Structures are given as C-alpha cells and as structure tokens.
Amino acid sequence: MGVGKTTVGQVLAERLGTTFRDTDTDIVTAAGKEISEIFIDEGEPHFRELERQAVRTAVAEHPGVLALGGGAVLDEDTRALLSGRPVVFLEMGVAAAVKRTGLDAPRPLLAVNPRQRWRELMEQRRPLYTEVARAVVSTEDRTPDDVADAVLDVLELKNA
Numbered sequence: 001m002g003v004g005k006t007t008v009g010q011v012l013a014e015r016l017g018t019t020f021r022d023t024d025t026d027i028v029t030a031a032g033k034e035i036s037e038i039f040i041d042e043g044e045p046h047f048r049e050l051e052r053q054a055v056r057t058a059v060a061e062h063p064g065v066l067a068l069g070g071g072a073v074l075d076e077d078t079r080a081l082l083s084g085r086p087v088v089f090l091e092m093g094v095a096a097a098v099k100r101t102g103l104d105a106p107r108p109l110l111a112v113n114p115r116q117r118w119r120e121l122m123e124q125r126r127p128l129y130t131e132v133a134r135a136v137v138s139t140e141d142r143t144p145d146d147v148a149d150a151v152l153d154v155l156e157l158k159n160a
C-alpha cells in the first residue's frame, strides 16, 4: 500500500506509449464509493470478491499497464492468472511506507497501528508477491521516474 503502483504505473504507461488501468479505480467506479466505504458498509470479504472480479475483467480487457490492489495476490486463482505475465513487485521498507501512507482513512487496513499492521501484512504477503513477480524493484530513494526506469530495465523493455 502506497508503494507507488498508481504513480509509477502511469509513468510506465506513458513511457511505453500505452494506457494505464488500476483495479482499485475500477472497483470505486463500479461501486460508486471509496474503498474505505466498501470496507465499512460491506466488509473486507465483499471487497475481495469485487477485487477478484475486477482483476479478471481488467486482465482480459486491458492490453497496457495494470496496477492491482495490494491484496489482490491473496486470492489463489488470481495468482494463477498472473503466472507467466510480466508482474513487478514494487518494494519499500516500513519507514517509507508510513511516510507515503500516513494514517489516512483511504487505506482502511492501515488505519490502526500502521507500522505493526504493515509489518504483519508484509510478512503474510511477501511470499505471495515474490511468487507472482517476474521481478522485484525497490522504490526506496528513487523518484517515480527512476522506479519506472528500473522496471523497464528489469523487464528488458527499455527499447520497446
């Protein structure tokens, strides 16, 4: 959460001359409310089902750069769907995570005790991110432009 999927994804799409899509945005548009509101009104399991569908639709429809929600990899079928695709795991440490996300309501999973929650979530998810990722790119001490550059480099898309 807050690692720069949306920011870097937009830069990448521009650099590749393609379009950008974000499943979090797709879910908000379809539901007509923010993710934090979906969590409050319908709960996380319902959000995960919306996410599962949104990822399927976006992967099927969208040929460009796609940002997934940070928890999309929790779903086993989603991980299988991502297998063989050029997935990049953008990484950062807890200090950068807190700096970038703060305590704000739009990220409901980090609303209480963010440092501890972040560590717990990463402990649970790191193996899943690593499983689906073709490459891991650090976002520490790099601008979004530099991160996009590193992604293009590691995916060997520099001259694409």
Ligand SMILES: Nc1ncnc2c1ncn2[C@@H]1O[C@H](COP(=O)(O)OP(=O)(O)OP(=O)(O)O)[C@@H](O)[C@H]1O
Pocket (backbone or CB within 6 Å): 001, 002, 003, 004, 005, 006, 007, 008, 024, 069, 070, 100, 101, 107, 139, 142, 143, 144, 147
């Ligand atoms: N490489 C970077 N260095 C410093 N700040 C960054 C970097 N990338 C993104 N940010 C900042 O961090 C914040 C979160 O970025 P962004 O919304 O792109 O993350 P995200 O991964 O899409 O988050 P979410 O999980 O909420 O979808 C924004 O304020 C953005 O400007």
Ligand SMILES: O=C(O)C1=C[C@@H](O)[C@@H](O)[C@H](O)C1
Pocket (backbone or CB within 6 Å): 001, 024, 035, 068, 069, 070, 071, 072, 106, 107, 108, 109
């Ligand atoms: O990591 C997560 O579980 C989340 C990340 C965001 O992209 C949103 O999908 C939502 O806030 C949950």
Ligand SMILES: [Mg+2]
Pocket (backbone or CB within 6 Å): 005, 006, 007, 022, 024, 067
């Ligand atoms: Mg985002």
